[in-house]
Each structure stands twice: as C-alpha cells, then as structure tokens.
C-alpha cells in the first residue's frame with residue numbers, strides 16, 4: 001500500500017500546479033467578477049494534455065486515468081474552480097462514457113477532437129422536472145427513419161454554449177421510466193443540430209467563470225447512429241458516468257478546501273492583534289488543524305474511489321462517500337477561512353470570499369448531499 005504519489009503522478013501534479021499558479025491564479029478573481037469563461041486557460045490546459053486524460057492513446061489521449069485526473073483537478077481547483085469544473089465535466093462526464101460505451105465510429109469521430117481540446121464536451125441530463133429525480137426525463141426523442149427528432153428543455157448545462165459535443169439524455173420510450181431513456185451524442189457543428197438553441201445563461205453565486213446554460217431542443221435532429229450505447233441504456237450510462245463525475249467534483253472540493261487552508265495559514269501569520277500574530281492564538285490553530293485533517297481525509301477518500309474506478313471495479317458508494325465528505329469539508333474550510341480573515345474575509349480584497357461561494361456548489365451538482373447519502377445507504381442496506 002502506498003500513500004505517496006508515484007513519480008509519474010507527482011510530475012503530473014507539479015505540471016498542473018505550475019500551470020495553476022502561473023495561468024489561473026492571477027486571473028481567477030477577474031473571470032469571476034466578469035463572469036467570463038476562461039477560454040484561453042482551457043486552450044492551455046488542452047496543450048498540457050489535461051483534456052484527454054480519460055481518452056485512450058489510440059484516439060489521441062493520454063489515458064492516464066481517474067487518479068491522475070483527480071491530482072490535476074485538485075491543483076486546478078485550488079486556483080480557479082471555474083476552470084476546474086470545465087475540465088472535470090469534459091473528462092469525466094463526456095470523454096469517459098464515450099470511450100467506454102461508444103462504437104468505433106463514434107470514438108473515431110469525437111475522441112481525437114475532445115482530447116486535443118478542439119472541441120469541448122458538455123453533459124446534459126438535468127431538466128426542470130428532473131433534478132435529483134433524473135429518471136423523470138420529459139425531453140422526448142422520436143425515431144423518424146434514420147434519425148431521432150428531439151424536443152424538450154434541458155437546464156443547467158455546464159459549458160453547454162461552449163461545447164462542440166453535448167451528451168444529451170432524452171426519453172425514447174414513454175411506457176418505461178429509467179429504461180426508456182437514451183443518450184445522444186449531439187454534434188453542435190453538424191447542420192442537423194440547428195434545432196439545439198442556447199437558452200438562458202444562469203447568473204450564479206459561484207463558479208461564475210464557468211458557463212451554465214439552458215438548452216432548448218426544438219426539432220433537434222440526431223442521426224440514429226449517434227445514440228451512445230443501445231436505445232434505453234441512457235440511464236445506466238448516466239449513473240455509471242456520475243460515479244466518475246462525483247470523484248471529479250470531490251477533487252474540486254479538496255482543491256477549493258486547500259485554497260482556503262493555504263490562504264488562512266498565510267493570513268494567520270500576517271495579521272497581528274493583541275500584539276501578536278492571530279496564528280499564535282490556540283482558537284485559530286485548532287481551526288487550521290481541523291481544516292487540514294478533514295482535507296487530508298477527503299483526499300484519501302477521493303484517491304481510493306479513483307483507484308477503484310481505474311481498476312474497473314464498482315465504486316458507486318465510494319465515489320458518493322468521497323463527494324459527500326469532501327464537499328462538506330470544503331464548505332467547513334471555506335466558512336472557517338472567512339472567519340479567520342475577519343472583516344477582510346467578507347470583502348473581495350481577499351480570495352476566501354470567492355472560495356466560500358465556489359465551495360457551495362460542490363454540495364449541489366452531480367447529486368446533492370442527501371442524494372449521496374441515499375446512494376451510500378442503499379449500498380449498506382442492499
């Protein structure tokens with residue numbers, strides 16, 4: 001059993017850390033304030049190979065896997081959670097299911113472009129009436145000859161307006177519930193995708209550089225050979241994909257939590273009250289100790305889940321545990337970080353204000369906290 005990163009992983013971590021420090025950290029506050037998608041940063045992340053980490057080498061990826069992806073995501077999210085979620089969704093919610101369930105033709109068509117960053121991926125499962133109850137899909141895909149015609153509204157699609165490929169879920173059978181859902185590869189460059197319209201862009205509390213949009217399907221035409229897996233397999237694919245996605249969001253939480261801890265350590269040494277650094281007060285030391293301990297525990301849960309997934313083992317409960325614990329730990333760390341900064345932490349002069357807002361989403365997307373508990377409890381009770 002090893003608790004240290006092996007050489008190759010540590011090199012990848014260092015590359016990600018240097019990129020995050022030089023390219024993300026100086027810009028993250030501005031992207032947040034301007035709600036600007038970090039397009040240049042994503043292009044540079046692509047050059048470093050961070051968009052093809054779950055893509056097999058045969059299709060231009062590095063095939064480094066989920067553990068390496070977690071290590072990279074922690075570093076990116078430590079500096080900019082908007083960039084972090086964009087990279088996470090692209091790798092774990094789009095590249096992974098395509099590599100796992102795609103036909104040879106589908107993989108050849110999309111994976112090289114996804115791995116190189118020529119196109120970005122988006123994952124569109126949520127609908128107004130299908131949030132936690134994701135099986136309640138109302139968007140309908142009707143088979144007409146050699147294509148499907150899709151109508152309905154999808155919401156909260158991360159990178160939905162930036163993506164070249166949208167993995168979009170729709171109902172193909174009204175008589176079934178979860179077994180009546182199919183997954184479609186929607187190529188936004190294809191003229192037949194003209195029926196996919198970008199709707200409202202969300203104004204968000206945090207991760208404001210990440211783009212979150214509504215997608216309206218108005219007679220969206222998708223070739224029948226762009227169904228991922230078999231018709232009716234969509235929900236199974238969605239759930240398997242979310243196991244990996246939750247590990248990615250848990251890594252995001254660890255990264256944001258670490259940013260909170262590092263900022264708090266720095267401020268505790270600098271800020272003087274009662275004639276000494278506030279870090280000399282035991283009350284502050286205990287906060288730092290708890291933050292560090294919880295983040296270490298969270299990271300171990302994340303790495304275990306990623307390691308299991310890389311071995312091809314089922315990790316549904318472990319991924320849910322990692323997300324549940326890491327997202328809670330990140331929010332506790334963000335809360336304490338603001339407290340340690342006092343009034344300064346409540347202003348945009350210090351980054352902990354942004355970390356506090358960014359941490360909040362990790363308890364909501366890719367399954368809210370109580371849904372993770374539900375998944376874990378199901379695995380316990382059978």
Ligand SMILES: Cc1cc2nc3c(=O)[nH]c(=O)nc-3n(C[C@H](O)[C@H](O)[C@H](O)COP(=O)(O)OP(=O)(O)OC[C@H]3O[C@@H](n4cnc5c(N)ncnc54)[C@H](O)[C@@H]3O)c2cc1C
Nearest residue numbers: 123124125126131132156157158364365366367368370371
């Ligand atoms: C910024 C952002 C980005 C997103 N990106 C994407 C994306 O790229 N693709 C995508 O498909 N979706 C995306 N989502 C959607 C996200 O996954 C959902 O918001 C999430 O799954 C929760 O669904 P909901 O918001 O409808 O909440 P609801 O399902 O309405 O839940 C509301 C509350 O009720 C609780 N609850 C619901 N059911 C139960 C239950 N059975 N037991 C106990 N408690 C329950 C929940 O835990 C929650 O606290 C995004 C959301 C946001 C905010």
